[in-house]
Amino acid sequence: MRVSQWLSPVGFLLFSLFPAHLCKICEVNSKEKDKLDPLINTMVNSNEPYPSVAPQILMALKFVKQHYSKAETTFLNQVKLNIMQCDGATSSGQFALDLLALTAACQTCIIKDYKLVKKLEQKFQAEVDNIDKYGHPLTTYYQLGLDVLAICLLNGTYSTSKIADLFSVEPKKYYYNNQFSVDTGALAVLALTCVDRKNPDVEEIRNNIEMLVKMILNEIKPDGTIGNIYSTGQAMQALFVTSKYYKEEDWNCTKTLKTVLNHIPQAFQRPIAASQVLPALQGKTYLDLTHGTCQSSPGYLNNSIPTITESTPQSHQNISVKYQVVDFITKHFKKSIEVSVPEGSFFLNVMEKAQEEDRKAFGFTTKSSEWGPYVTSVAGIEASSKDRTYWQLLNNDQPLSQGVAEFVVSKGDKLEVRLSYY
Numbered sequence: 001m002r003v004s005q006w007l008s009p010v011g012f013l014l015f016s017l018f019p020a021h022l023c024k025i026c027e028v029n030s031k032e033k034d035k036l037d038p039l040i041n042t043m044v045n046s047n048e049p050y051p052s053v054a055p056q057i058l059m060a061l062k063f064v065k066q067h068y069s070k071a072e073t074t075f076l077n078q079v080k081l082n083i084m085q086c087d088g089a090t091s092s093g094q095f096a097l098d099l100l101a102l103t104a105a106c107q108t109c110i111i112k113d114y115k116l117v118k119k120l121e122q123k124f125q126a127e128v129d130n131i132d133k134y135g136h137p138l139t140t141y142y143q144l145g146l147d148v149l150a151i152c153l154l155n156g157t158y159s160t161s162k163i164a165d166l167f168s169v170e171p172k173k174y175y176y177n178n179q180f181s182v183d184t185g186a187l188a189v190l191a192l193t194c195v196d197r198k199n200p201d202v203e204e205i206r207n208n209i210e211m212l213v214k215m216i217l218n219e220i221k222p223d224g225t226i227g228n229i230y231s232t233g234q235a236m237q238a239l240f241v242t243s244k245y246y247k248e249e250d251w252n253c254t255k256t257l258k259t260v261l262n263h264i265p266q267a268f269q270r271p272i273a274a275s276q277v278l279p280a281l282q283g284k285t286y287l288d289l290t291h292g293t294c295q296s297s298p299g300y301l302n303n304s305i306p307t308i309t310e311s312t313p314q315s316h317q318n319i320s321v322k323y324q325v326v327d328f329i330t331k332h333f334k335k336s337i338e339v340s341v342p343e344g345s346f347f348l349n350v351m352e353k354a355q356e357e358d359r360k361a362f363g364f365t366t367k368s369s370e371w372g373p374y375v376t377s378v379a380g381i382e383a384s385s386k387d388r389t390y391w392q393l394l395n396n397d398q399p400l401s402q403g404v405a406e407f408v409v410s411k412g413d414k415l416e417v418r419l420s421y422y
């Protein structure tokens with residue numbers, strides 16, 4: 001039977017209008033919608049000063065029916081400030097996030113009047129030039145994904161074949177220390193899907209999408225998490241828009257959704273984490289940022305302030321853990337210690353205890369960020385974005401999926417900070 005014989009006229013119209021947009025989407029049902037309230041509260045009550053938080057919250061709030069005028073105005077002002085203060089030091093991904101947020105907040109006039117897409121194209125070009133010269137971008141492929149997503153959604157100029165080349169599937173683009181970065185892959189899929197929708201039938205673009213989707217599907221864990229809990233929301237977005245590349249049985253979306261909902265109380269207390277997961281839970285993706293109406297109606301600001309677990313141990317019973325510092329790059333430095341800390345302590349507390357014992361070997365510095373404290377130096381050895389090095393966090397030789405102020409240590413753990421390349 002031909003498609004047109006069994007589809008109703010309306011169905012046929014929809015089918016012929018949106019064949020490339022067919023999506024497999026599961027979203028939180030109306031009975032469970034209140035499970036999202038903690039995420040929304042965390043976001044609207046955020047007063048974090050880090051530039052990448054406000055744009056991502058605005059992007060997430062676009063998909064929330066209720067309006068939070070006061071909070072939205074505050075975040076929009078922060079985004080405008082980011083744009084005004086933008087200079088050579090502003091990363092391309094940060095600028096792309098700001099543009100996506102302006103789009104979400106219906107501020108397209110600002111984008112046009114100040115020719116912001118052109119500016120983003122220039123920042124993106126600087127990334128490409130750096131790749132041509134040194135083999136890696138100024139920032140990371142995650143940020144390149146944000147750049148292309150914003151340029152494409154805002155109808156900027158790009159070469160489809162160059163984009164296909166840029167996002168070709170090679171380990172150095174999508175892996176950190178032999179581990180596939182699901183977040184990076186997901187952003188690339190969203191960006192490539194936008195490009196594909198606007199320039200259909202470019203084989204290389206589709207091949208990239210197909211391979212990345214396979215790699216993302218490979219990262220589905222038995223409980224439905226994709227990568228780890230913090231990459232799952234963006235991976236869901238990528239899978240929503242690419243269902244023609246995989247079979248129904250390849251992904252149990254409902255299981256993933258259920259697991260994420262169950263993790264809301266403990267895993268998404270940071271505004272940044274909440275903002276990245278919320279769109280997918282509502283069946284939305286960043287490709288929807290340009291859809292929908294741009295009217296606003298007044299809302300209210302919920303006053304319940306979210307609490308982030310502080311880095312102070314909860315109990316008095318002590319546990320013993322091993323901790324070592326390794327310079328994996330020069331291999332000239334390796335120092336280990338066993339410390340005793342109260343049960344419920346964080347990685348950070350172990351580092352502090354080791355530092356008290358031997359400042360030369362275990363002294364460290366951090367810089368605060370939207371994800372908490374980021375370890376910048378240990379034993380006087382500074383990580384450097386210029387050299388593309390970082391202090392990687394591990395336990396029992398496995399990289400952690402949380403920062404030092406979030407990972408709770410257990411008895412017998414073998415913690416490590418390892419200077420590595422990214």
Ligand code: B12
Pocket residue numbers: 052091093094097139140142143176181183184227228229230231273276369370371372373374375376385389390391392393394399400401402403404406422
């Ligand atoms: C690229 C990236 C990195 C790069 C950053 C390099 C660079 N100069 O750009 C590198 C490889 C160094 C890195 C390191 C780590 N990362 Co990382 N990273 C990302 C990624 C994919 C994109 C970030 C980004 O570019 N955002 C866009 C730009 C415009 O925003 P930005 O504010 O400028 O971004 C900065 C911060 O995100 C910061 N940063 C990156 N990762 C982390 C992790 C922590 C804990 C902190 C405090 C800050 C931080 O570096 C970015 C550039 O300056 C995100 C994915 C995501 N979903 O956000 C994960 C992500 C933020 N990272 C994560 C983790 C766990 C880590 C590590 C702890 C991994 C490890 N086992 O060592 C380490 C940090 C260790 C430390 N020293 O404290 C988690 C955080 C989860 C959480 N609850 O804390 C994420 C969400 C990935 C994931 N799904 O697990 N990361």
